[in-house]
Every structure is written in C-alpha cells, then in structure tokens.
Amino acid sequence: MINIVLFGKPGAGKGTQAEFLKEKYNLTHISTGDVFRYNLKNNTPLGQEAKGYMDRGDLVPDELTIKMLQDEVEKHPDTKGFLFDGFPRTTAQADALDAFLKSKGWEVAGTVALEADDNILVQRLLERGKTSGRPDDQDEEKIRNRYEEYNEKTAPLIDYYKAQGKFHAVDGIGDISEITKRLTAVIDTFN
Ligand code: ADP
Numbered sequence: 113m114i115n116i117v118l119f120g121k122p123g124a125g126k127g128t129q130a131e132f133l134k135e136k137y138n139l140t141h142i143s144t145g146d147v148f149r150y151n152l153k154n155n156t157p158l159g160q161e162a163k164g165y166m167d168r169g170d171l172v173p174d175e176l177t178i179k180m181l182q183d184e185v186e187k188h189p190d191t192k193g194f195l196f197d198g199f200p201r202t203t204a205q206a207d208a209l210d211a212f213l214k215s216k217g218w219e220v221a222g223t224v225a226l227e228a229d230d231n232i233l234v235q236r237l238l239e240r241g242k243t244s245g246r247p248d249d250q251d252e253e254k255i256r257n258r259y260e261e262y263n264e265k266t267a268p269l270i271d272y273y274k275a276q277g278k279f280h281a282v283d284g285i286g287d288i289s290e291i292t293k294r295l296t297a298v299i300d301t302f303n
Pocket of ligand 1: 123146165166167171172177198199202213
C-alpha cells in the first residue's frame with residue numbers, strides 16, 4: 113500500500129502527470145476536481161451543492177469534500193494505493209485524510225509538489241479554457257481567485273507535510289516526460 117499526494121497550484125500539471133503515475137505504480141487515481149465535475153455534469157445533489165463554489169473558483173466546503181473523498185476511497189478496498197490529486201487542499205482536509213487512512217492502517221507515504229511560476233500557470237489555464245469548456249478556466253478573475261484560495265488555504269500544507277518529513281517538490285516546467293522522470297525519481301524513494 114502506497115498513498116501519494118500530488119500537490120501543486122491550479123494548472124501545475126497534476127492531472128497530466130497523474131495519468132502516467134497511476135499506470136507506473138498501479139495506483140487508484142482520485143482527482144477531487146474530476147469527481148466534482150462528474151457530479152456537476154450529472155446534476156447530482158453533491159454536484160448541485162458544489163456548483164456555486166466551483167463556478168466562482170472557491171474551494172468547496174471541507175465537510176462536503178472530505179465526505180466525497182472518503183466515499184471514493186471506500187470504492188476501492190483492494191487497491192495497491194491511491195494517488196490523491198487535488199486533495200487535500202486545506203489543513204482540515206489533511207487532518208481528515210491522516211485520520212481516515214490511519215483508521216484503515218494506512219498513511220500518506222509522501223507528497224510531491226509540481227512547482228511553476230504563477231504567470232506561466234495563468235497562461236496555461238487560459239489556454240486550457242479554450243478547449244476544456246471549464247468556466248473556471250475562462251475568466252482571469254476566477255483564475256486569480258483560485259490562486260488566492262491556494263495561497264490562503266492550500267499553501268499552509270507545505271509546512272504541514274514538511275513537519276512530517278513528507279514534502280518533496282520538483283520543477284513543473286519542461287517536457288511532460290521529463291517532469292514524469294523527476295516525479296518518479298522522488299516517488300521511488302518512498303516506502
Ligand atoms: P485546478 O487544480 O485546476 O483548480 P481542480 O479540477 O483540481 O482544478 O478543481 C476544480 C475546482 O473543484 C476547485 O476550484 C474547487 O472548487 C473544487 N475542488 C477540487 N478539489 C477540492 C478540494 N480538495 N477542496 C475543495 N474544493 C475542491
């Protein structure tokens with residue numbers, strides 16, 4: 113069992129890299145953004161609750177997000193491990209994840225952050241917005257709000273995981289395959 117948290121600002125490339133990493137390490141990939149978008153598309157009660165927050169680029173409240181994450185984890189009792197992408201994004205979520213995994217005799221093996229300059233990331237998101245259809249990628253105001261949410265609520269997790277000796281970072285700028293190599297070099301040291 114190896115549980116990895118993929119960390120980074122919006123647009124840092126977590127989703128892209130997760131596709132490679134889940135194959136390589138045989139992990140169950142849980143992207144909270146993807147799960148929320150699925151619920152939005154299917155107009156579920158969860159989707160209806162999350163919609164306003166997501167449209168504005170605000171974080172969805174912890175209680176809702178934590179419950180959803182736990183439900184996703186419970187769907188894969190026999191997995192070799194999880195690749196968490198977009199979770200945790202607040203200290204409360206990180207605490208909940210630690211407690212929840214512990215209740216199963218599991219833990220976070222490590223966190224890897226993809227680092228990149230904000231200006232590059234905003235450009236990437238605006239580019240992605242042209243084809244993704246995501247309303248939160250099409251408006252610079254909403255994108256800026258997501259960065260404010262990140263700085264205020266998610267950035268403290270860097271120290272949170274550093275305190276546990278579980279924080280690692282790689283340069284998120286470069287060829288996709290090159291970045292995958294940087295990530296795997298770090299992940300290969302987990303265990
Ligand atoms: P990005 O990393 O590009 O912002 P995501 O697809 O990870 O995109 O997330 C999209 C939106 O889904 C976020 O702006 C937020 O509203 C919601 N969301 C995703 N993960 C979380 C989380 N862990 N906590 C709260 N809200 C979340």
